Amino acid sequence: MADLSVNICGVEFKNPIIPASGVFGYGREYEEFYPLSKLGGIATKGTTGAKRTGNIAPRIAETPAGMLNSVGLQNPGIDAFIEKELPNLLTKDTVILANIAGATAEECAEVAAKLEQTDVHMIELNISCPNVKQGGAAFGTSCDMAAQVTSAVRKATTKPLVVKLSPNVTSITDIAKAVEAAGADAVSLINTLLGMRIDIRKRRPILHNNVGGLSGPAIFPVAVRMVWQVANAVNIPIIGMGGVTTGEDAIELMEAGASAVQVGMACFTDPFAPIKIIEGMNDFLDEQGISSVRDIVGTVQPW
Amino acid sequence: MKYTQGSYPIVEKSAIAQDTFSFTLLCPEVAKIAQAGQFVHILPKGYGLRRPISIAGIDPEAGTLRLVFAIRGKGTDALAGLNQGDYMDMIAPLGHGFTLMPEAQHVVLVGGGIGVPPMLPLARYYGSRATAISGFRSFPQVILQEDLEALGAQTICCTEDGSAGAVKGFVTTPLEQLLSEGVDAVYACGPTPMLMAVADVCLRTGTYCEISLEERMACGVGACLGCACKTKNENGEEQFLHVCKNGPVFKAEEVQW
Numbered sequence: 001m002a003d004l005s006v007n008i009c010g011v012e013f014k015n016p017i018i019p020a021s022g023v024f025g026y027g028r029e030y031e032e033f034y035p036l037s038k039l040g041g042i043a044t045k046g047t048t049g050a051k052r053t054g055n056i057a058p059r060i061a062e063t064p065a066g067m068l069n070s071v072g073l074q075n076p077g078i079d080a081f082i083e084k085e086l087p088n089l090l091t092k093d094t095v096i097l098a099n100i101a102g103a104t105a106e107e108c109a110e111v112a113a114k115l116e117q118t119d120v121h122m123i124e125l126n127i128s129c130p131n132v133k134q135g136g137a138a139f140g141t142s143c144d145m146a147a148q149v150t151s152a153v154r155k156a157t158t159k160p161l162v163v164k165l166s167p168n169v170t171s172i173t174d175i176a177k178a179v180e181a182a183g184a185d186a187v188s189l190i191n192t193l194l195g196m197r198i199d200i201r202k203r204r205p206i207l208h209n210n211v212g213g214l215s216g217p218a219i220f221p222v223a224v225r226m227v228w229q230v231a232n233a234v235n236i237p238i239i240g241m242g243g244v245t246t247g248e249d250a251i252e253l254m255e256a257g258a259s260a261v262q263v264g265m266a267c268f269t270d271p272f273a274p275i276k277i278i279e280g281m282n283d284f285l286d287e288q289g290i291s292s293v294r295d296i297v298g299t300v301q302p303w
Numbered sequence: 304m305k306y307t308q309g310s311y312p313i314v315e316k317s318a319i320a321q322d323t324f325s326f327t328l329l330c331p332e333v334a335k336i337a338q339a340g341q342f343v344h345i346l347p348k349g350y351g352l353r354r355p356i357s358i359a360g361i362d363p364e365a366g367t368l369r370l371v372f373a374i375r376g377k378g379t380d381a382l383a384g385l386n387q388g389d390y391m392d393m394i395a396p397l398g399h400g401f402t403l404m405p406e407a408q409h410v411v412l413v414g415g416g417i418g419v420p421p422m423l424p425l426a427r428y429y430g431s432r433a434t435a436i437s438g439f440r441s442f443p444q445v446i447l448q449e450d451l452e453a454l455g456a457q458t459i460c461c462t463e464d465g466s467a468g469a470v471k472g473f474v475t476t477p478l479e480q481l482l483s484e485g486v487d488a489v490y491a492c493g494p495t496p497m498l499m500a501v502a503d504v505c506l507r508t509g510t511y512c513e514i515s516l517e518e519r520m521a522c523g524v525g526a527c528l529g530c531a532c533k534t535k536n537e538n539g540e541e542q543f544l545h546v547c548k549n550g551p552v553f554k555a556e557e558v559q560w
Contacts, residue, residue: 025526029548032305032524045528053543060519060529062352062378067521074528074543206519216351268521269351271308271394 002285003292004278006040008237008259009160009185011121013040013095016293017250017278020241020262021046021099021124021164022071026085027092033271038278041095043188043262044085046126048100049107051077061197061206066216066243067265068195070209073101078111082118090119097162101126105139105152112156123159125150127179128166128191140166140191143178154183162239165189165230167219172226173233180234188239188262189230190223216265217243224256231257231298245273247280257298306397306524307332310390314367321443322374323417324383325359326391331366333395339424340400340490340515340552343370344523346392347381354378355520355547357492358396359420359447360427368395371420371446397523398551401513403428407487411436412456413474413501415493419447421515423454425490430455434481438474438497442466475500482508491515495560502555512555518546525549533559 004015019030021043027036036042054074061068075081078100089096098120102108112123127149128140139149150163163179165172167190176187192213197206205211223242231238240258243265244250250261266273285293315327333343337358344353360369374380385391403425404410412422412435419437426433433456439445445467451458459477460468470477474497478489482504491501492515505512520530525548534544534557541559544550 023522023527025528029522029524029526033308053541054528054531056533057529057531058519059531060352060521060527062350065351067352069521069527069529071528071531074531265351265521268353268523268527269346270392271522271524 002282002290003294004282006260006294008239009122011095011160013260015040015278016254016260016281017274018043018095018097018239018260018262019267019274020264021097021126022069023264023267027089030267030271034275037093038275039094040260041097041121042089042092043097043099043124044081044089045075046073046099046101047075047078047081047111048073048102049078049111051075051080056208058206058208059212061212063195063197063214063216064218066214066218067268068197068207068212068214069192070207070212072209078114082114086118086120095121097122097124099124099126099164105149108149109152109156112153116157116159120159122162123153123157124162124164124188125153126164126191128164128168140175141169143174146175147178147182150179150182150184160185162186162188164191166191167222167226167242168194173229176230176234180236184236186237186239187230187234188241190219190226190242193219193222215243217245219243220245220249224252227253227258228256228300244277245269247277247282247284250277250281251284251296254293254296255298255300257300259297306395308392308394310392313385313387313389313391316385316387319371320446322383323444323446324372326370326385327360328368328370328391328393329366330368330393330395334361334363334366334368337361337368337396338400339403339428340421341396341398342551343368343393343395344397345382347378349381350378352378352521353394353523354382355397355517355523357421357515357551359423361424369423371417373417394523398547399549401425401490401515401552404488408432409434409486410488410490411478411481411486413478413489413491413493413497414438415474415497416440416444418491418493418497418515421492422490423447423450426451426454426456431457433457434459436461436474436477438462438493439467440464473497473500475504479504482510486510488512499560502558505555513552514555514558515551516546516553516558517551520547523547535559
């Protein structure tokens with residue numbers, strides 16, 4: 001049995017596997033399948049200052065080896081999250097990363113300031129949601145904007161701050177360096193890639209929002225590449241994600257430079273995916289005679 | 304337990320109409336708790352997303368569930384290729400089902416096309432107190448009329464082209480006639496235009512009506528918020544509920560089309 005524990009920004013995780021924001025709600029639905037304490041952590045559904053109703057359906061489209069979504073940050077707002085969901089989550093013996101978003105830097109900072117008063121373990125600032133018109137993606141695609149919103153949230157909280165990056169940029173390393181300089185304690189990547197599908201008979205996009213975020217195994221090689229590039233560009237830890245389906249995938253992202261790994265679409269294919277990934281990582285480490293998962297982080301030797 | 308995931312053996316398979324199949328799965332723990340109107344979420348091998356399929360039969364004694372579905376794309380095509388002895392990877396039972404009314408004297412079950420299967424558990428519950436109106440495009444799509452009759456329901460079959468059944472045209476014609484005689488509840492599942500028409504005529508006549516909706520979904524359990532449905536609550540506020548968890552069955556007056 002290998003040591004799967006990792007430490008990110010001083011927060012101890014019993015293993016590196018975290019269901020990604022948006023796939024896992026606040027954990028209630030998946031607790032029917034297994035105890036949440038088996039997970040390294042949970043990234044909660046993106047929460048904004050006020051309640052958001054989200055986009056009109058269809059919000060989901062299947063794609064080759066992946067899926068598009070355009071949920072549009074539907075959430076009950078930060079006050080309802082803190083009152084109704086967070087206390088329950090904090091009893092689950094797993095690390096809680098509160099994922100937050102906003103239309104403006106001020107909104108993001110206000111949300112972070114409210115979380116500062118709670119016992120949540122980490123804040124994951126989403127500057128990369130492709131499915132909302134204001135904020136979201138706009139923050140994540142410019143170094144200045146990314147730095148501005150990071151810095152505003154940094155001032156509002158002393159909690160470990162993870163900034164979630166968009167892959168829909170020319171240079172993700174530039175954005176990563178900008179948020180590092182603005183006070184981020186870690187970065188998580190990649191959010192979804194912007195995509196589109198059309199019902200050719202109706203001549204209508206399948207998604208009512210026309211475009212949406214692509215996730216799933218189709219984007220895994222992009223995630224590996226970007227994690228590796230960012231690992232070579234910044235000195236803060238990386239939480240990797242994007243199409244991770246198996247223990248081997250998670251190991252690959254960690255060898256590329258991730259200190260922990262989030263799991264998204266795989267939870268839909270198989271609700272037990274996070275648990276099977278943890279087991280698969282342990283099997284790999286045992287087979288390779290590696291005693292701690294920490295020893296593989298960033299060990300890829302490029303040609 | 305509310306729902307569970309497992310691989311369950313197919314104990315019976317038959318083709319019941321053009322591109323339409325009936326499967327019976329042995330899944331005692333699911334059959335014990337499943338309710339009329341709930342659905343299952345099945346993973347076709349090699350696909351990333353599951354397919355939501357309504358429950359067409361629940362036999363707690365035999366420990367079986369019956370599923371009837373039509374081939375709609377590659378995923379359902381792959382599922383239709385499975386045979387007796389193969390296994391289906393299923394999360395079940397899911398969703399909020401139909402409200403059963405022990406006191407009801409007469410209920411109407413309105414099914415359109417592949418919306419007919421979820422009417423079977425209702426027919427089993429209400430027996431001769433149910434009239435089942437089923438609508439199909441044409442003769443090759445007609446399904447489950449004998450099954451509904453065997454459960455005691457009176458059946459009225461409608462086809463758009465008149466190639467089968469007693470009625471040429473839409474389900475709303477016989478429905479309006481039945482409603483004028485007084486009906487305790489109407490349950491409906493089928494294509495959106497049909498559901499809108501059924502909801503409209505029920506609201507107009509003040510008849511209690513529940514409808515089962517379909518939407519593209521991912522998780523199936525209420526976490527991802529993919530299968531949004533616009534609804535209006537008692538205070539008149541619009542909100543998005545979710546077909547997988549709050550539904551698939553909604554009160555007709557809740558749904559904002």
